[in-house]
Amino acid sequence: MQVDSPPALSSPSILETLPPPSLPSQDCPRRVRMDLDLLILAIESLDVSGSEALLKVSDQLGLQAVIPGRVQLWRIRSTNPMRRQSQRDPLSIDQAKALTLVICFLAKRLTVLIRQLLLGHQQLQDQNLSAEHHFRLGDYLSRFRTLFRARMNPKRAGVIAYSTDDKLNELALMLLTRLLFCTGTQGPQRLWNSLFDGEVV
Amino acid sequence: MTIQRQYTLPNCNLIVEGLLAGDESDPTSPLTVVLNSECSFPGTSDRLSGGREFLDALVKTVSAYAQSLLSGVAYPAEETAIAAPPVTLKHLDRYRHQLMATTTEPNGDQPSTTIELNSVQLFDLVEAVDQLLADALTLPDLTLQVAPLNRRHARPAEPATKRVVPAIAGLSTLAAAAVFLFMPPVPEFEPTRVENPDLSDLVEQEAINLGESSDSPDDDSVDEDSSTADVSEDVAVSGATDAGEEDPAGDDNADLEEDSDAEVETVDPVAAGIALGRLSAARPIVDDATLNAIEAELESDLADALEELTAGAGPNFDEALVYRVAVSGNVEILGYKYENDAALENVDQTPLPSLTFIPVDTESDPDEPIAQFRVTFEPEGEIDAERIEPEELDDGE
Numbered sequence A: 001m002q003v004d005s006p007p008a009l010s011s012p013s014i015l016e017t018l019p020p021p022s023l024p025s026q027d028c029p030r031r032v033r034m035d036l037d038l039l040i041l042a043i044e045s046l047d048v049s050g051s052e053a054l055l056k057v058s059d060q061l062g063l064q065a066v067i068p069g070r071v072q073l074w075r076i077r078s079t080n081p082m083r084r085q086s087q088r089d090p091l092s093i094d095q096a097k098a099l100t101l102v103i104c105f106l107a108k109r110l111t112v113l114i115r116q117l118l119l120g121h122q123q124l125q126d127q128n129l130s131a132e133h134h135f136r137l138g139d140y141l142s143r144f145r146t147l148f149r150a151r152m153n154p155k156r157a158g159v160i161a162y163s164t165d166d167k168l169n170e171l172a173l174m175l176l177t178r179l180l181f182c183t184g185t186q187g188p189q190r191l192w193n194s195l196f197d198g199e200v201v
Numbered sequence B: 001m002t003i004q005r006q007y008t009l010p011n012c013n014l015i016v017e018g019l020l021a022g023d024e025s026d027p028t029s030p031l032t033v034v035l036n037s038e039c040s041f042p043g044t045s046d047r048l049s050g051g052r053e054f055l056d057a058l059v060k061t062v063s064a065y066a067q068s069l070l071s072g073v074a075y076p077a078e079e080t081a082i083a084a085p086p087v088t089l090k091h092l093d094r095y096r097h098q099l100m101a102t103t104t105e106p107n108g109d110q111p112s113t114t115i116e117l118n119s120v121q122l123f124d125l126v127e128a129v130d131q132l133l134a135d136a137l138t139l140p141d142l143t144l145q146v147a148p149l150n151r152r153h154a155r156p157a158e159p160a161t162k163r164v165v166p167a168i169a170g171l172s173t174l175a176a177a178a179v180f181l182f183m184p185p186v187p188e189f190e191p192t193r194v195e196n197p198d199l200s201d202l203v204e205q206e207a208i209n210l211g212e213s214s215d216s217p218d219d220d221s222v223d224e225d226s227s228t229a230d231v232s233e234d235v236a237v238s239g240a241t242d243a244g245e246e247d248p249a250g251d252d253n254a255d256l257e258e259d260s261d262a263e264v265e266t267v268d269p270v271a272a273g274i275a276l277g278r279l280s281a282a283r284p285i286v287d288d289a290t291l292n293a294i295e296a297e298l299e300s301d302l303a304d305a306l307e308e309l310t311a312g313a314g315p316n317f318d319e320a321l322v323y324r325v326a327v328s329g330n331v332e333i334l335g336y337k338y339e340n341d342a343a344l345e346n347v348d349q350t351p352l353p354s355l356t357f358i359p360v361d362t363e364s365d366p367d368e369p370i371a372q373f374r375v376t377f378e379p380e381g382e383i384d385a386e387r388i389e390p391e392e393l394d395d396g397e
Helices: A013-017 A030-046 A050-060 A070-077 A093-109 A111-126 A135-151 A165-182 A187-195 B052-071 B119-134 B160-182 B205-215 B220-239 B243-257 B269-279 B288-310 B341-345 B390-396
Strands: B002-009 B012-020 B031-040 B047-050 B087-093 B096-102 B112-118 B321-328 B333-338 B370-377 B383-387
Touching (some): A013 A093, A030 A050, A030 A111, A030 A187, A050 A070, A093 A111, A093 A165, A111 A165, A165 A187, A165 B052, B002 B031, B002 B119, B047 B052, B052 B087, B052 B119, B269 B321, B288 B321
Antiparallel strands (some): B002 B012, B321 B370, B370 B383
């Protein structure tokens, strides 16, 4: 039998583990696009080679069809409306699922560091000390602030809300807590469902 | 045979004790009855325990709380909530959480235990619960039940009170603006200029003056009263004349004329004087015959108009009123100026304001030749127009 075109790419079966949300439209809501990109930003702040690891993990998970390479990854992440070079392209459900799985996978690898940082932050809070007293925590926060300011459009209303160091630190710690919950046994399910909280009909 | 399943995490231990179902020799077969479940946090003395009811409540509460922590959207309280749910979790601050459990003792007491957890401890509790849920060998009927919250539970980005503020501010600004704009009086619309467009028509000026003067007994002076009274009074004060004596007469006259509806555009003395000044540069009419004809026609025009104005009752002034009047070749009064004080005060008793016509285009130089006359209104009603020679004008100016 002769075929003229290559077989249609079916979405990787690993994506089937996450149930499709009953959204009013086929694209991901704004909050999903922002949350996923910010979580990846937090991973990059934890691990300098985070974006390389991200590509590698997506290959390991068999997600090449959804995230074929660096450029596509950049395009997917640029659907975050807060970004300087924000793309108007929609974020498909499959792409969001792929990012969710990759984030949880990477978070699991970073479990030890995430727990250290959160426990350290707790201790600093108990002693009324600033985050800079914990070397690794201070490192994470300053890297997060730098990355955030380098990539986000400061004229956006959503970004203006994080104009101060304190606000950005708060955001970074909130993302760290979310990453901790992604490391669990049911991490992907919990993250995936939480993304659409208040969005489904 | 009772069996214990234990889920151990750095900061949380969850132990479930129960009876084995089926083959007792197979230690991997699931539990059927939960006898006791215990949740403890190493490093602290806190410990929660209870039966199946407690375990179910713990699983449900912890799972929902973890989701709300992940998404930032508060999970609604259970619709079918019993009066006091056995296990509750709530925020103390951004990084602290309070776990509260109410257990029922066999003797009926309901002691409640409160445990403060940080994020890592809470996560370990969630993870212990998740491992129990994922474990098909302990309680296969318990599975992870998470689903995204419906849109109606979405918390608005701003609290309602904060969102109402801009609306209220906008409304109050509108109200304040309405109040302020209500206070100044509504500008009065005077449709006269629109209603008599032919008055501005140069060619028909004379015809209108003649034709209309018969049926409109110059109500203009009534309108004029309001606008010129101030001007003439100011002048009167400075000139120290018998203004008080003249005013009642003027009022009477106004009353007399009030019942007339027709309105004719009038020119107040100030504007007329300005017009006259502007006309000083105009070419004078030198032809004697023309001047005589203009003089005669001016006299008769003024006499007719004066008769209409006073409705045959005779003039209302005691002194002779002397004006300098500029007239065009077709006997249109282009400007006038009082020559004595009585003339200024009693200008409304004369037909001059209503007969005067000031061209709209005042900026351009007048190219029409004019003649100037000294017009005297005698108290007896006689009108005398006397030619003013151009030389005399030059001297006077």
